Amino acid sequence: MKKLGFVIPWYSENITGGAETELKGIVEHLAEKGTQLEVLTTCVEKFNSDWSKNYWQEGVEIINKINVRRFKVTGRNAKIFDEINSKLMANQTVSTDEQKKFMKNFVNSPDLYKYIKTHQNEYSLFVYIPYMFSINYYGMLECPEKSVLIPCFHEESYIHLDIYKNVIEKIAGLIYLSNPEKKLANKIFDLSNVKQAVLGAGVDTDFEYSSETFRNKYHLYEPFILYAGRKDVGKNIYLLIQYFEQYLKMHQGSKLKLVLMGGGKVVIPGRLKDKIIDLGYVDLQDKHDGCAAASVLCQPSVHESFSIVIMESWLGERPVLVHENCEVTKNFCKETNAGLWFGNYYEFEAELDFILNNENISSQMGKNGRKYVVQNFSWDVISQKYMTFFNDLINIGENKHGTKANF
Amino acid sequence: MEQKQTSEIDVVKIMESIREEIKEKGLENEVLPFESIPLPNQTFDIDDGIGPFSSEDFMDANMYLNQFYSVSVWHQIRSTKPVIGPVLTFFKKVNRKLIRFFIEPIVEDQNNVNINVTKSLNQIRNYILEKDNNETDEEEQLKQLSLKVEELLTRVKDLEDENNKLKSNSSVK
Numbered sequence: 001m002k003k004l005g006f007v008i009p010w011y012s013e014n015i016t017g018g019a020e021t022e023l024k025g026i027v028e029h030l031a032e033k034g035t036q037l038e039v040l041t042t043c044v045e046k047f048n049s050d051w052s053k054n055y056w057q058e059g060v061e062i063i064n065k066i067n068v069r070r071f072k073v074t075g076r077n078a079k080i081f082d083e084i085n086s087k088l089m090a091n092q093t094v095s096t097d098e099q100k101k102f103m104k105n106f107v108n109s110p111d112l113y114k115y116i117k118t119h120q121n122e123y124s125l126f127v128y129i130p131y132m133f134s135i136n137y138y139g140m141l142e143c144p145e146k147s148v149l150i151p152c153f154h155e156e157s158y159i160h161l162d163i164y165k166n167v168i169e170k171i172a173g174l175i176y177l178s179n180p181e182k183k184l185a186n187k188i189f190d191l192s193n194v195k196q197a198v199l200g201a202g203v204d205t206d207f208e209y210s211s212e213t214f215r216n217k218y219h220l221y222e223p224f225i226l227y228a229g230r231k232d233v234g235k236n237i238y239l240l241i242q243y244f245e246q247y248l249k250m251h252q253g254s255k256l257k258l259v260l261m262g263g264g265k266v267v268i269p270g271r272l273k274d275k276i277i278d279l280g281y282v283d284l285q286d287k288h289d290g291c292a293a294a295s296v297l298c299q300p301s302v303h304e305s306f307s308i309v310i311m312e313s314w315l316g317e318r319p320v321l322v323h324e325n326c327e328v329t330k331n332f333c334k335e336t337n338a339g340l341w342f343g344n345y346y347e348f349e350a351e352l353d354f355i356l357n358n359e360n361i362s363s364q365m366g367k368n369g370r371k372y373v374v375q376n377f378s379w380d381v382i383s384q385k386y387m388t389f390f391n392d393l394i395n396i397g398e399n400k401h402g403t404k405a406n407f
Numbered sequence: 408m409e410q411k412q413t414s415e416i417d418v419v420k421i422m423e424s425i426r427e428e429i430k431e432k433g434l435e436n437e438v439l440p441f442e443s444i445p446l447p448n449q450t451f452d453i454d455d456g457i458g459p460f461s462s463e464d465f466m467d468a469n470m471y472l473n474q475f476y477s478v479s480v481w482h483q484i485r486s487t488k489p490v491i492g493p494v495l496t497f498f499k500k501v502n503r504k505l506i507r508f509f510i511e512p513i514v515e516d517q518n519n520v521n522i523n524v525t526k527s528l529n530q531i532r533n534y535i536l537e538k539d540n541n542e543t544d545e546e547e548q549l550k551q552l553s554l555k556v557e558e559l560l561t562r563v564k565d566l567e568d569e570n571n572k573l574k575s576n577s578s579v580k
Contacts, residue, residue, distance in 0.1 A: 048466050050536045053543065078533055086473050233471070264467075337416045340425075346434045350425045364416055 003036035011041040051107035071112035081105035106134035148173040152305040177306040180327035202382035211293035224257040226294035231264035236300035291316030314369025338369030476521040
């Protein structure tokens, strides 16, 4: 087996973001097990940076023993991109011509595409994450028979763009993070010629946690709902705040609190300042301790491809409450028997009461969750599943394309 | 995904019994339906705009603006009250129809303002990004020039040394 090339628009030692940290985890754990691999990326600093600015030096850099090969990005017309992107965000239809312009003015590195084309014989496979970025789109077009995509699909306007069909239906493999993601992909694309597998994402399971340490550190001795993650409108944080306030109105004298962890800004109404505690960024250990100390973790977002935070809550042996309209998190609750889902306020209230008033069941739900995460998503398990998938693909590629594709 | 898990707890059954209980209590109409959750007026968050310029905050706010600049005149009308709920909903819908002629132009005007605010801020954003790029180019040019000056200084020093040597040699002779 030759080396694997993992392609992502940006990569650095302290990279943040769901897909980015997932890829970092995969490459570092696979490399630890002796897999030859490289990360192919651009000189852009991170998602929030200017996508035409070459922040990092072009060339090879070694990050945590991983070879990271960086390529320069080219200029782009942000105005054209924004206009089309606004339409997509408002769920408006965009023409084929607009789709092409959208891709052309996204984040692009012709040097990277040329490298993939001319050096493809040095790699067994190229693994791309996530589907949306033009870097991955054009990269996969250069060598579809050796391309594997970890798409991180969820229901949104971008997934319905015809332009993605041109390439996604021709690649070698697709790795999903959950069963609903696979279902969604097969509803939109014809994937009869693509090898697919639901492998999930890797989660750090090897840590200790103490609810007592968290309670003492933050002086939180009352029961609380935990929200962990970026405090963003898109994550439905205000739905949770409104429902929590309504719950307090219906349960006068309740000592229940809502604890928020993570970046981003949230406006907490003055009347709730002593009921909602915003801890901001906390270190990883505090997060694990907090998950174990919470009565329940609430994940109100409807746009999740995996949701590491619900896995972390389960590792702390606590149940979760998720939004009914998020197929991914709801499905995980069903698979684990470790969480409930709400479709309206009354369900939120009743489920919260159920969890708070039935500690034996809540505790068992939390244990179910932990067992499920350790069995399915610990890094040893994930690394093994990914390598089996890659090896199968390489065998299929060799049989199908022989020496031509030179796997 | 294979479910490697056994448990006596069945969350689907728990959900069914919770929903049954809600139904029995007659709580079928929604309190705070998902569409009605109001967003706080973020513009007037007391912490915003205070402190040094943050490119990240600016980009976040700009992305939000590009996403939500268009305000919709239409929103779902529902009632939380049992029995009379449908009647209330009906009257609210009639009211909505009656005041449409008055509300629609206001919303349209507001959307025009929003579009222009968004466009202006996009221009400012592009200006900042261009400036950033230019600064990087200028920094690079400055670096190159400094290197050249350093090279020239070394060369001058070498020539001076050589000259001094030649001078001392000729004086010895």
